[in-house]
Amino acid sequence: MKLLLLALCAVAVAADLTVKDDLLHKQKAILKLLWKVQIPNPDQEQYRIGETYQPLQHYNNYLQFEKTKLEKLVNEVHQKKILPKHEVFSIFEKKQMQEARDLFELLYFSKNWETFYQTAAWARHHYNHGVFVYAFTTAVLHVPYQQVDLRGIELPKLYEILPNLYVPGKVVKKGYEAQYMQEDITMIPIERAHTRHTTVKDPQAFLDYFTEDMTLNQQYSIWHKSFPFWWNPERFSHDNNRQGELFMYLQHQILNRYHLERSAHRMPHVKALEGHHEIKQGYAPKMVYTNGVFMPNRPDFVKEKEYEHSKYVEAKDWEYRVKAAIDLGYVVTEDNQKVSLNSTEGMDILGRIIQGSNYQFKREYYGHLNTWAHKYYGQIQDPLYKYENVPSALQHFETAIRDPLFYRIQKTLNVLYKKYKDNLKPYTKEQLSFPGVEVQAVKVVGESRSSTPNTLITHFEEHQVDLSNVQNKEDTKVKGIVSRLRHEPFQYAITLNSKVTKPAFVRIYLAPKYDYLGNKYDINQKRWYAVEMDKFVVDLKQGQNVIRRGSMESSIVKKETETFRQLYQKVEEAIKNGEKYSEQKTVSNCGWPLHLLLPKGTKEGQKYTLYVVVTDYQEDRVPNTKIPTYQTPHSLCGLHHDTMYPDNKPMGYPFDRHIVSKEYFFQRNMMAVDVTVKNVM
Known part of the structure; x- marks a missing residue:
């Protein structure tokens, strides 16, 4: 039970106050900086750095950060003019936003990893934990890799760092009870409307599996830091x-x-x-x-x-x-x-x-x-x-x-x-078509053998979350369990005929067929209410092409990542065994939750239209960029921040503009099929 915490609190063997400048040791240091942020740093090395580091003595290690500005920042810290540690931070409060931004800039303009790390430890020691987490995690996402290369760093889940912003107060209360009882609690229920035993009086509560989904809330926050x-x-x-x-x-x-x-x-x-x-x-x-x-x-x-x-x-x-x-x-x-x-x-x-x-x-x-x-x-x-x-x-x-x-x-x-x-003017036929390419068939099939083509399944499933940071004690575990929406993994099967050999962009959208009263939407209502499901590049050969694409590969979603403890233990094992950490240099911490890729179905089946649009990648590609072959949720998040968005088309194309008529709009490189989404609880 205490292995992780002992590791977090261990004093570094090195005599100086630095951490090795490689991805594994950076990942470990960042995780330790984000553990138990509401209390003094339990890691002795980082605590010592936080207490003794003097930014002004290292002024030359900050690029483009004016000395007068640094003096003002340090004086405000020493004179306690910054947001007190017990206060609540909000990025929408102008003074607090400026405070967080100033700290971000200090980290952002760090000349090297050593300066970045020591500045972060100093900031964790002195700043309000909300200000620190905001500025530090935003800096991890943005710091120029020519100064501090953090490409490939995985941020831990924000709802594990600051669980108070993601779970009800009664869950926090039970976490504190675990602290006083000095015991682990592994099954604190986080209620949802469909799991309650009491009457639900607010219809809005029936949507809490979506609006209060911890991963969705976390990813929305990450997007705004990106x-x-x-x-x-x-x-x-x-x-x-x-x-x-x-x-x-x-x-x-x-x-x-x-x-x-x-x-x-x-x-x-x-x-x-x-x-x-x-x-x-x-x-x-x-x-x-x-x-x-x-x-x-x-x-x-x-x-x-x-x-x-x-x-x-x-x-x-x-x-x-x-x-x-x-x-x-x-x-x-x-x-x-x-x-x-x-x-x-x-x-x-x-x-x-x-x-x-x-x-x-x-x-x-x-x-x-x-x-x-x-x-x-x-x-x-x-x-x-x-x-x-x-x-x-x-x-x-x-x-x-x-x-x-x-x-x-x-x-x-x-x-x-x-x-x-x-x-804007509607797209012309030339802007919509892809000469020489004809989509002949589209089918969506679930992974289970009993799946019916073009019928997709959603269900609720219990999911455990680590909430140990709801309390201040270092050696107890607190876990919550929540029912969240999931779907059966599925695969697109797209058959098309091509007269050309060239790369193509495949764009997939899902649009509702009916409103809540059962009235059928017209094409312009459907195109405006459509949600993007995927966007990817394929190499077409002359003749028939059969394209298969799994839902887990979607350009929208970020896959479920390890818990804080799992990630830390993985890094520790890799360091111990002399292994190399991920060489993937464009890890995205941003993306739509995979488990919410499909909207909730109904018992009888909710009707949708699935649209597949194939376009010429040579026209759509952005110079000096490419769609990565590994899973990166670029549709809503782009790629790395010094990289161009990898698609020349407007976002939402071709459903972002008014459609004159279905007959004019639909070209041979497009196809629409009806799909049904059922929920089986």
């Missing part, structure tokens, strides 16, 4: 390629997937927020922060405060200006230059403005609608902190998608996304 709204490409060494477009596409896909889950429960789509009115839908997260304070509830029918009306009016002005920019077809830069939105970069520009990651165009004029909404609606009950409320679920990327209000916010932003896309 593409921070505060990222300034002029300050850092790279621009996150197509960040704005990725942001809008991700939000669109999350909203669509949420609506598919609602349809499975015969619930309508959510509506956009309209007017300065009350918020009908309440939310009770039932979660407790590490300082013992519960995350605030929002009761039904909360009214927006009159004294906050000016902020609302300002945001509506931003929205009107964005709409006007879409209609006019251009935005204005800080130096009053017009930039077209009708270019290939138009969606990226618009997305950056809406996300708040815009540093080129008139920021005060266009605003930052997404970050504004998270803070404004997140503190709607107590905007002046009269009652000293701590941040709500909407004020953390780790918890935002739990709140039903999140989806109304995203629906509001999605209206702008659709307005932009609908203003």
